[in-house]
Amino acid sequence: MDKKMDILFTADSNYVKYISVVLKSLAVNDSNYNCCVHLIHDDLNAEQEENFRKMCSNYGYTGHTYRINDQLLQQAPVNKHYSSAMYYRLLAVEILPETLKKVIYLDPDLLIINPLHPLWEMPMEEYAFLAASHTEDHEVIDNLNRVRLNTDTPYYNTGVLVMDLEKARNLIQKQDIYAYIEKNENIMFLPDQDIFNALYGNVTKAIPDEIWNYDARKYPQYYVSSKGLFDEKWIIQNTAILHFCGKHKPWNSEQHSWFHYIYWHYMQLTERNEP
Amino acid sequence: MDKKMDILFTADSNYVKYISVVLKSLAVNDSNYNCCVHLIHDDLNAEQEENFRKMCSNYGYTGHTYRINDQLLQQAPVNKHYSSAMYYRLLAVEILPETLKKVIYLDPDLLIINPLHPLWEMPMEEYAFLAASHTEDHEVIDNLNRVRLNTDTPYYNTGVLVMDLEKARNLIQKQDIYAYIEKNENIMFLPDQDIFNALYGNVTKAIPDEIWNYDARKYPQYYVSSKGLFDEKWIIQNTAILHFCGKHKPWNSEQHSWFHYIYWHYMQLTERNEP
Numbered sequence: 001m002d003k004k005m006d007i008l009f010t011a012d013s014n015y016v017k018y019i020s021v022v023l024k025s026l027a028v029n030d031s032n033y034n035c036c037v038h039l040i041h042d043d044l045n046a047e048q049e050e051n052f053r054k055m056c057s058n059y060g061y062t063g064h065t066y067r068i069n070d071q072l073l074q075q076a077p078v079n080k081h082y083s084s085a086m087y088y089r090l091l092a093v094e095i096l097p098e099t100l101k102k103v104i105y106l107d108p109d110l111l112i113i114n115p116l117h118p119l120w121e122m123p124m125e126e127y128a129f130l131a132a133s134h135t136e137d138h139e140v141i142d143n144l145n146r147v148r149l150n151t152d153t154p155y156y157n158t159g160v161l162v163m164d165l166e167k168a169r170n171l172i173q174k175q176d177i178y179a180y181i182e183k184n185e186n187i188m189f190l191p192d193q194d195i196f197n198a199l200y201g202n203v204t205k206a207i208p209d210e211i212w213n214y215d216a217r218k219y220p221q222y223y224v225s226s227k228g229l230f231d232e233k234w235i236i237q238n239t240a241i242l243h244f245c246g247k248h249k250p251w252n253s254e255q256h257s258w259f260h261y262i263y264w265h266y267m268q269l270t271e272r273n274e275p
Numbered sequence: 276m277d278k279k280m281d282i283l284f285t286a287d288s289n290y291v292k293y294i295s296v297v298l299k300s301l302a303v304n305d306s307n308y309n310c311c312v313h314l315i316h317d318d319l320n321a322e323q324e325e326n327f328r329k330m331c332s333n334y335g336y337t338g339h340t341y342r343i344n345d346q347l348l349q350q351a352p353v354n355k356h357y358s359s360a361m362y363y364r365l366l367a368v369e370i371l372p373e374t375l376k377k378v379i380y381l382d383p384d385l386l387i388i389n390p391l392h393p394l395w396e397m398p399m400e401e402y403a404f405l406a407a408s409h410t411e412d413h414e415v416i417d418n419l420n421r422v423r424l425n426t427d428t429p430y431y432n433t434g435v436l437v438m439d440l441e442k443a444r445n446l447i448q449k450q451d452i453y454a455y456i457e458k459n460e461n462i463m464f465l466p467d468q469d470i471f472n473a474l475y476g477n478v479t480k481a482i483p484d485e486i487w488n489y490d491a492r493k494y495p496q497y498y499v500s501s502k503g504l505f506d507e508k509w510i511i512q513n514t515a516i517l518h519f520c521g522k523h524k525p526w527n528s529e530q531h532s533w534f535h536y537i538y539w540h541y542m543q544l545t546e547r548n549e550p
Contacts, residue, residue, distance in 0.1 A: 029544065113540060115547070261533050265511050265537060268389070268511055272389075
């Protein structure tokens, strides 16, 4: 395991158990890579932080935790619709050590089913970010988002985000973000994702969502739009990241698909492997 | 990995790739156990034997191959309906080294999805074998089999078989097997399984098939007979061995279930991990 990836999560203590499933699936599917796992949070106590690091080392990984202190977000607009946690993903550029040059941010509600490292090794070119869009170029919703946010780029899902930290450190300014929120509060549906798209969509390179951020709710749409190419076998052989977007998570939904059964299998592997 | 299991396969060279999937699934699901993997065969050449051992060591396992020589089965009845390969499972008692005291025989068309070691550690009591039946006690087919084979025990599926080799060495005599075949040739449907049931059913302890030998064709039957208990989540949390019995294998069928998708995922993991 001489190769290394840096992975970032931002989550509260309730989500650590799902991060564990992501890491187990990463360990099984990319067994030749070592990982440094960075967790930005605001509510884990010292024991929970220690447990997180133990859990990481259980997979052969190194865990680092970063507790947000109140000062960092002193001037941030926060209201009942969005908490300060929404800033962590973007402000990772300030929080993570300066020696870190690149990181893959992952939402906790996803599952790795093929190697992640080709994403890690993908050239960034002149871009600061790599991300996938869940809407096709000509879809109405994408155009609505472009009008709404005044962008001419696809509307990116920020659940999987490769960040070139060196470029992003120069780009991301807290004041820009705060100013954007104050001005656009009323038009934001998904605040953190909207901010990312509005402010940084133009320095983001699109990567294919069917590989790197497959929306597990949308099997029929993928199947039809690919003219039947993206069937179960294709997904199992090609998709690296299944993303359980939306309200119906594998761990709380009443309606389940085979994607959920695979998730449950990894949940079971994870629970058995916990120390 | 201080604990060890001995696993036995008997297969021809075409099936080695499926054994590899079984071993990958075993390695992922029972990662604290080391395994010695014994393969009894009659058609692998020296290079294929070496590849088999390499594949095993790829999972941290030790591979041993045993080529059957013609003399062992010189007097065995063989005809167009059954080949000499059908004897290997039972004659493992003669072929495997005498130092070996116990082995778990596994068919190559199955998948491990929970730890196997509780089966390895299950007390044998006075029995020589542990096996599961795919037919419930009062099913017509089980009674037919009992009449057909003149037994009063369940009809065992021999796809998963724990063998107490010390007891079995005293019990299994080639001449008994040959004599049984010559006498009963016309009533045998599945020769090796029929022989096992007729001659050794009474020294076999029944283990639950829903855990140790789940027939992946029969989801509705399991679900109904368990009054809804054996649903997808129960299977994922409890079943250790999925057995893809019958003609429609995950690798050749046109009709697929979610069991097949999980198999495909392990097939994909296996192919990626091959040296």
